[in-house]
Amino acid sequence: MTVLKQDKKNFVSTRNACKVCSPLGASVAFKGIRKCVPLIHGSQGCSTYIRRYLISHYKEPVDIASSNFSADTPIYGGYQNFERALDNITSQFNPDAIAICTTCLSETIGEDISMFISEYKEARKDKKIPELIEASTPSYQGTHMDGFHEAVTSIVKYMGSKGPTIDQVNILPGFVSPADIRYLKEIFDDFGIQTLMLPDYSDTLDNPNWHEYIHLPNGGTPIEELKTCGQSKATFEFGEILNKGKIYGAVKNTKLNPTAGEYMENNFDVPLIRQPLPFGVTLTDRLFNSISGFSGKAMPEKHKMERGRLIDLYADGHKYVFGKKAILYGEEDFVLSMAYFLKEIGMIPSLVATGGSSTELSHRITSLFEGEEVQVHENVDFEKIKELTHGIVPDIIIGNSKGYYIAREMQIPIVRVGFPIHDRIGGQNIKHVGYRGASEMFTTIVNTLLTYRQDNSPVGYKYM
Ligand code: SF4
Known part of the structure; x- marks a missing residue:
């Protein structure tokens, strides 16, 4: 009997695609x-x-x-x-x-x-x-x-x-x-x-709640x-x-x-x-500057105050996120802007992945994190992302809910953002853009890391 040797380099079909149709x-x-x-x-x-x-x-x-x-x-x-x-x-x-x-x-x-x-x-x-x-x-x-x-x-x-x-x-x-x-x-x-x-x-x-179906x-x-x-x-x-x-x-x-x-x-x-999608302070500042340049009007006081409160929030939570490593995945533009946001809050996206295949993401992320250990992988599925996590020790996963099973296996927390969010409610209400979006995402990331640390602490503490 002839035993056919399996070529490990054979094509592997997509498993748990990191993209949708x-x-x-x-x-x-x-x-x-x-x-x-x-x-x-x-x-x-x-x-x-x-x-x-x-x-x-x-x-x-x-x-x-x-x-x-x-x-x-x-x-x-x-x-x-x-x-x-x-x-x-x-x-x-x-x-x-x-x-x-x-x-x-x-x-x-x-x-x-x-x-x-x-x-x-x-x-x-x-x-x-x-x-x-x-x-x-x-x-x-x-x-x-x-x-x-x-x-x-x-x-x-x-x-x-x-x-x-x-x-x-x-x-x-x-x-x-x-x-x-x-x-x-x-x-x-x-x-x-x-x-x-x-x-x-x-x-x-x-939509708001309906009393009867609206076609x-x-x-x-x-x-x-x-x-x-x-x-x-x-x-x-x-x-x-x-x-x-x-x-x-x-x-x-x-x-x-x-x-x-x-x-x-x-x-x-x-x-x-x-x-880029205006996530975080740097890119939102760029948006406000563009609007001001276009309209000839200064940033309204309301938004100045929101920006100020966001900077204050960053100061409150910075020590909990600084130097933390993340796995980041999703659509290319989403990931690119999230990477800008993570950089400004002091986090390192050790592994950046997307199902897209523009070849644009790699060089943009690499130049953004020059000198840091950041891997970027395009056109990958979630099984590949899981394989790529070997050898890195991330603190958190940031992306849509399709990567939950990787977080579960690695026993690290996940912050759900972007699309799709199928295992939680409120996906339509998550703010990503602007100072408000940065405030919401920063609070969620800090509190998720704190929850994880508190839950895994041998000492039950209720003050930090
Ligand atoms: S259009 Fe989408 S759902 Fe239809 S066959 Fe192609 S990939 Fe599948």
Whole structure:
């Protein structure tokens, strides 16, 4: 009998991915349009998974429609499914917009959604139909972040046009929590700046309690406002890596799609102001400086006070976090800004990991922590992250709830931030951005470390 030797270097499939599927990210972005229903053009399983995943994080009903491919759709094509889905959504929801996201299967069989939309509109040219938007989101080409940014760029491509400048700015908040979006709006509002938030899912994915089911939750940016994005005075775009995580983007000399901010600058002459997600004091100061430079107004007293209280909080807790080592993982822009925040509070992210593959994160983190022992790994899953923890002795894990099992095995605490948070309530309400976000995250990190130390102390103490 011949015994085949197993080659240890053989390809290992993804185990516990540190990323989610592309149309999921696009669906979140499309939920930020008022009265918009995302439609997943593909199999029912894709939309069921996405719906379930989002409901578990946001703890809200999340309607995501499906064109419901059957076994023969890949052979005959999906136009009939597409047409029936749009008709059904229109009659049942009466939406202002339907946003179509493709899936692995519909992209693989080469569905031409732009042509489908033209045919659908032509066949109903005498009827009033919702606005139709599409985003190409095959999951084998990127993560949920690529889907999210693809959707935002699609919105400005479909809706925007050049025109006389109006007194407003576009805010592209990136994939942050509903609480973060509300807070960003408040900051700009305090400077007297009219904002066009793109997307704004601060209400649609975080509604008050309802007495009866509402088909289309309140909130979101209205279509009429989105159509004015090309006339804004400027765009504030948060994130540095944005859509560069796409697999084809990681291949040298491959041209990436523009981000929404770049598209509006190139096509509508809307000046672009870009910076990393404003986590911590350093990056929030940068945001306030940009807003002050743009508006000619000084930071309002309310925010000066919040900044001052945050610095005081840092002084209170600094000795508990200084020099502590963390494992940090998540989406690339999220991780990059969290790394800035950890650096300013004196922590060292010994292991930084992401499921994205832009190749941008490594050199940015490495230069941020020059001289420190910091490993950065891109395009990894949670099992790989677990393997990489061998040899390092971290004090804490910081990331979404999917890494909980690593914390459990290592018997170290975890601070849950970002997306998804499936094993706690309140994920939609975590603040990450601005001075308030830094205050909330700093308090949580310090108290988590203190709880761990107190719980594992041989002496029961109640004073420190
Ligand atoms: S098949 Fe592709 S699009 Fe559908 S759920 Fe899986 S990864 Fe996402």
